[in-house]
Amino acid sequence: MVTKELAERIKTLREQIEYHDHRYYVLDDPEITDGEYDVLFDELVEIEASNPDLVRPDSPTQRVGGQASGKFESVEHARPMLSLEKCTSTSDLQNWTKRNQDLLDIAIDEYVCEPKIDGVAVGLVYRDGVFVQGATRGDGTVGEDITANVRTIRSIPLKLKGTGIPSLVEIRGEVYIPLDEFAEYNAKAIERGEKPMVNPRNGAAGSLRQIDPRVTDARPLSMFCYSLGNASDEFDPRTHEDALDAFQSWGCRINPRVTTVKGLDSCSKYIQEILRVRSSLSYEIDGVVVKVNDLVMQRNLGNLSRRPRWAIAYKYPPEEATTSLTGIEFQVGRTGVLTPVARLDPVQVGGVTVSNATLHNIDEIERLGLKIGSRIVIRRAGDIIPQVVRVVEQGETDIQPPTECPVCGTAAVRLEDEVALRCPSGLQCPAQLKESIRHFASRTALDITGLGDKLVAQLVDSGRVKNPLDLFGLTVEELAEFDRLGEKSAANIVQSIQASKSTTFGKFIHALGIRGVGETTALTLATRFQTLPALVEAEQETLELLEDVGPILASNIFTFFGNEDNRIVALGLVEQGIEWPIEDVVHDRPCEGQTWVLTGTLGSMPRQDAKAALVRLGAKVAGSVSKKTSVVVAGSEAGSKLAKAIELEVPVLDEEEFLMFLEDPSTRSC
Numbered sequence: 001m002v003t004k005e006l007a008e009r010i011k012t013l014r015e016q017i018e019y020h021d022h023r024y025y026v027l028d029d030p031e032i033t034d035g036e037y038d039v040l041f042d043e044l045v046e047i048e049a050s051n052p053d054l055v056r057p058d059s060p061t062q063r064v065g066g067q068a069s070g071k072f073e074s075v076e077h078a079r080p081m082l083s084l085e086k087c088t089s090t091s092d093l094q095n096w097t098k099r100n101q102d103l104l105d106i107a108i109d110e111y112v113c114e115p116k117i118d119g120v121a122v123g124l125v126y127r128d129g130v131f132v133q134g135a136t137r138g139d140g141t142v143g144e145d146i147t148a149n150v151r152t153i154r155s156i157p158l159k160l161k162g163t164g165i166p167s168l169v170e171i172r173g174e175v176y177i178p179l180d181e182f183a184e185y186n187a188k189a190i191e192r193g194e195k196p197m198v199n200p201r202n203g204a205a206g207s208l209r210q211i212d213p214r215v216t217d218a219r220p221l222s223m224f225c226y227s228l229g230n231a232s233d234e235f236d237p238r239t240h241e242d243a244l245d246a247f248q249s250w251g252c253r254i255n256p257r258v259t260t261v262k263g264l265d266s267c268s269k270y271i272q273e274i275l276r277v278r279s280s281l282s283y284e285i286d287g288v289v290v291k292v293n294d295l296v297m298q299r300n301l302g303n304l305s306r307r308p309r310w311a312i313a314y315k316y317p318p319e320e321a322t323t324s325l326t327g328i329e330f331q332v333g334r335t336g337v338l339t340p341v342a343r344l345d346p347v348q349v350g351g352v353t354v355s356n357a358t359l360h361n362i363d364e365i366e367r368l369g370l371k372i373g374s375r376i377v378i379r380r381a382g383d384i385i386p387q388v389v390r391v392v393e394q395g396e397t398d399i400q401p402p403t404e405c406p407v408c409g410t411a412a413v414r415l416e417d418e419v420a421l422r423c424p425s426g427l428q429c430p431a432q433l434k435e436s437i438r439h440f441a442s443r444t445a446l447d448i449t450g451l452g453d454k455l456v457a458q459l460v461d462s463g464r465v466k467n468p469l470d471l472f473g474l475t476v477e478e479l480a481e482f483d484r485l486g487e488k489s490a491a492n493i494v495q496s497i498q499a500s501k502s503t504t505f506g507k508f509i510h511a512l513g514i515r516g517v518g519e520t521t522a523l524t525l526a527t528r529f530q531t532l533p534a535l536v537e538a539e540q541e542t543l544e545l546l547e548d549v550g551p552i553l554a555s556n557i558f559t560f561f562g563n564e565d566n567r568i569v570a571l572g573l574v575e576q577g578i579e580w581p582i583e584d585v586v587h588d589r590p591c592e593g594q595t596w597v598l599t600g601t602l603g604s605m606p607r608q609d610a611k612a613a614l615v616r617l618g619a620k621v622a623g624s625v626s627k628k629t630s631v632v633v634a635g636s637e638a639g640s641k642l643a644k645a646i647e648l649e650v651p652v653l654d655e656e657e658f659l660m661f662l663e664d665p666s667t668r669s670c
């Protein structure tokens with residue numbers, strides 16, 4: 001392509017990626033699949049790599065860039081970043097408003113009520129709509145320049161879109177970690193033997209203070225914008241609500257629960273309502289912020305030394321409580337990790353009785369200085385498992401790390417470089433066997449229905465199931481003998497077990513439960529190795545070269561198949577008749593380097609399957625048709641993409657032709 005065309009293409013790609021980032025990270029409403037997004041992103045990366053002078057700092061490829069800084073420079077805030085007055089009752093709120101009305105000598109009737117996000121305050125500076133600086137609050141006057149880290153947060157636009165963007169604007173808000181992603185991050189950190197985050201707020205603060213932006217990039221940070229910090233004169237909203245609306249129209253993320261209300265009674269209702277839904281929110285809050293909506297009023301009210309008069313934080317009772325640690329038990333996970341669980345004197349936290357709390361790993365006991373009998377603070381937020389926060393009064397009895405597995409009695413081991421203690425017995429340990437069977441049968445693995453926890457426990461405890469292989473020998477008669485399992489359910493389970501034999505190689509690998517190998521890695525391995533013997537024989541060095549497989553994962557996979565018991569089970573499963581479609585076995589990749597587009601409805605297979613088949617053949621599957629598209633597959637009711645393909649003279653296959661092609665990819669030379 002000539003430079004002009006390239007520049008055009010880059011522009012289009014950047015706009016498309018920005019649009020889809022906004023749909024995904026800000027609106028939480030994606031329009032395209034991750035795979036389709038990757039195709040756009042990869043193309044941009046590729047063009048930019050061969051045309052470095054066309055790279056711009058606001059390109060979506062430049063979120064994680066630059067060198068680790070080593071330290072953070074100081075930034076003086078154009079306007080101080082203030083803190084908030086706190087209150088805990090309706091009468092406090094009434095006094096606050098009365099004071100303000102007395103000062104202004106007029107009635108204040110409009111307020112904006114917002115959840116008070118429990119995260120880290122950050123100011124974002126945009127010059128001519130381009131993100132140029134991100135800073136922490138610091139002491140309110142001087143903060144730290146964390147621009148490189150802030151750039152990695154996908155819900156923060158690198159470039160504002162739309163109209164009315166002033167030459168300078170500083171938008172402030174709270175960076176936080178969503179609760180579900182916090183739980184997922186910690187589970188993975190523990191699995192990798194890394195230290196988990198203490199709580200979402202701490203995690204957000206720690207993530208923003210990483211000297212290497214790549215580390216921040218791997219943290220699930222998000223942001224809600226909630227106030228105007230500073231702006232050039234041409235931005236002159238009348239109300240706080242107008243300012244937030246403008247930010248939203250420019251692509252910034254605003255909390256959907258922000259509401260403008262009239263009168264203090266409505267503020268109180270809002271506060272009650274948010275308290276009611278608090279535990280169902282996907283982020284932690286510690287209260288509600290009530291703000292005077294009119295910006296002239298805000299200006300006239302002004303600030304005290306560290307807080308504005310025009311806003312107040314109504315704080316909820318903390319989701320923390322104090323209780324005593326009565327004991328520690330160790331639970332055995334699927335991969336043998338012994339995880340300590342704190343047993344507590346039952347206590348009410350956020351309306352729920354709590355009698356257990358997680359301790360993540362054995363080092364937590366030392367870090368927190370826990371002893372049996374200690375008075376401790378526990379914390380429970382959203383649906384995440386209660387956690388021990390700190391000790392307030394020391395107990396008497398030391399806690400000894402287990403020397404053996406509490407379930408099978410095998411001596412516990414600590415692997416090199418790992419925090420976790422493990423039971424090394426694998427499937428010989430009933431606890432690990434139960435977890436492995438549950439995983440094997442789970443929806444994203446072999447998808448066997450009806451194998452509930454209780455039945456798995458009975459099958460293992462009775463000695464009938466010693467590994468996943470044994471599931472395939474179960475008969476309706478013997479299953480029906482288990483507690484409260486009728487003939488019909490038993491027959492359904494056996495039927496489901498038999499049906500699970502026909503699967504995909506990716507699901508099969510996932511089902512094996514290799515430490516650290518989730519669905520995505522399993523699919524990568526399946527695509528690369530195609531057959532079980534090839535995977536079993538793979539060298540560690542070969543594994544390391546794969547996308548998303550680092551040295552630790554490569555070693556896990558290699559070690560897994562180095563273990564004879566694992567090999568026997570894996571190969572035995574195939575002997576039992578577990579199989580995946582023959583087209584999975586592709587020895588060469590005839591579509592390497594091609595980009596295919598699927599459009600319309602395929603009657604014979606789900607779109608995901610068609611896509612997977614093409615990916616296995618080496619093709620990229622894109623969401624839009626361009627001159628670079630190699631082939632378009634048009635199902636029924638294909639519309640604009642088909643029209644575009646015809647216009648650009650891109651080859652088109654109908655469904656029948658596509659099926660013939662899949663049957664024998666060598667028939668078509670594209």
Ligand code: IVH
Pocket residue numbers: 081082083084114115116117118119120121137174226227289308311313
């Ligand atoms: S307004 C001058 N709105 O609470 C007032 N703050 O305790 C600026 N916070 O430092 C803050 N959610 O980090 C505002 N919706 C919200 C907020 C919020 C959380 C934090 C913010 C601030 C702290 C004050």
